Amino acid sequence: MRENKIEPEISFVIPCYNEARRLEPGFSSAMKFLLSRLGEKFEVILVNDGSTDNTSEVLREVKRRNSSIPIDIIEYGINRGKGFAVKTGVLSSRGQKIVQSDADFSIDLEEAIKFLSYLDEYDIVIGTKKHQETESLRHQSLARRFLGKGFTLLTNFWLGINFSDITCGLKAFRREAALDIFSRQRLERWSYDAEILYLAVRRNYKILERPVRWQHVEGSKVMPLLDIVRSFKELMAIRFYHRL
Numbered sequence: 577m578r579e580n581k582i583e584p585e586i587s588f589v590i591p592c593y594n595e596a597r598r599l600e601p602g603f604s605s606a607m608k609f610l611l612s613r614l615g616e617k618f619e620v621i622l623v624n625d626g627s628t629d630n631t632s633e634v635l636r637e638v639k640r641r642n643s644s645i646p647i648d649i650i651e652y653g654i655n656r657g658k659g660f661a662v663k664t665g666v667l668s669s670r671g672q673k674i675v676q677s678d679a680d681f682s683i684d685l686e687e688a689i690k691f692l693s694y695l696d697e698y699d700i701v702i703g704t705k706k707h708q709e710t711e712s713l714r715h716q717s718l719a720r721r722f723l724g725k726g727f728t729l730l731t732n733f734w735l736g737i738n739f740s741d742i743t744c745g746l747k748a749f750r751r752e753a754a755l756d757i758f759s760r761q762r763l764e765r766w767s768y769d770a771e772i773l774y775l776a777v778r779r780n781y782k783i784l785e786r787p788v789r790w791q792h793v794e795g796s797k798v799m800p801l802l803d804i805v806r807s808f809k810e811l812m813a814i815r816f817y818h819r820l
Contacts, residue, residue: 584619584646586692587671591661593625595679596634602681607642609685619646621665626655659761659768666749666758674754678745684789691748691786699753699781702773703788704741727807731770734811737777739785743769746788753781762817767810774814 588610592599610618622635632651639647650664662676673695675688683703691701706728728742743766749757756779763771776783 582646584617584671585673586614586618587666587669587674588618588620588688589623589662589665589669589674589676590620590679591623591625591658591665592627592631592635592679593655593658593661594627594629594631596627596629596631598680599631599634600638603638603679604641606681606685607645611645613689616644619648619670621648621650621669623661623665624649624651625658625661626653628655657763657765657768659766659771660764662768663758663761663764666754669751669754672751674749674751676745676747676749682791683744683746687746687786687788688748691746694784694786695748695750697782698784699750700776700783701748702739702741702783702785703744703746704739704785705744705788706740730808731767731811735770735774735814737773739773741785742773744788757781760818763810763813765806765810767807767814770811771814771817775818778818 607620622639624631624635635649635651639649648668650668666674666676673692675691677683677685677688687703691703694701706725728740731742732738747769753776757772757775760775761768761771773783
């Protein structure tokens with residue numbers, strides 16, 4: 577049951593899987609920043625995606641420490657994948673503007689504030705770490721960059737879309753667009769980003785891609801070899817699921 581009856585203007589959806597060691601102090605620092613910029617008009621939805629460490633206890637503690645902010649914790653026992661966690665959070669949100677952010681806060685939250693303003697004109701705003709104006713404070717490994725570029729090229733070719741960064745962890749949506757797209761989403765794991773962008777293009781939403789200021793944070797849950805195989809199969813599935 578929601579503790580705060582005031583409808584928030586903005587919802588931040590943060591998926592969490594085994595984030596006990598990475599969530600703090602970044603989370604509390606992020607909340608302090610958002611309060612300074614947005615006041616009390618936002619909510620945070622933390623989705624614990626079947627974590628096997630003590631993420632659950634950490635989430636309850638950060639909620640206690642940040643009691644002035646409406647924080648909703650959604651938990652389930654079996655890991656379903658980031659796509660399922662984000663979908664669950666988005667469909668549970670109340671804000672008219674919805675921001676998806678990773679738990680490591682590797683992207684400067686100042687970028688999220690900018691994205692919110694862009695939503696006055698666009699339906700969807702997505703971040704890119706591949707733009708010439710992107711500011712990277714700490715880079716990923718060469719292998720990770722190679723895999724990311726390969727996935728983007730394959731996705732654009734197979735799905736007939738054109739984005740420079742499919743999997744960037746910062747995306748923002750107008751509520752109507754978010755509920756429409758995520759209610760249709762079928763994929764539960766890594767390739768869900770490709771699916772929601774494919775759906776957004778197919779449904780003629782106005783999309784803006786913007787460079788972000790970010791730094792690589794260790795502790796990614798991506799398993800390169802396994803996720804390459806999964807992603808290839810899931811890209812095939814997107815066209816099958818939504819061919820009509």
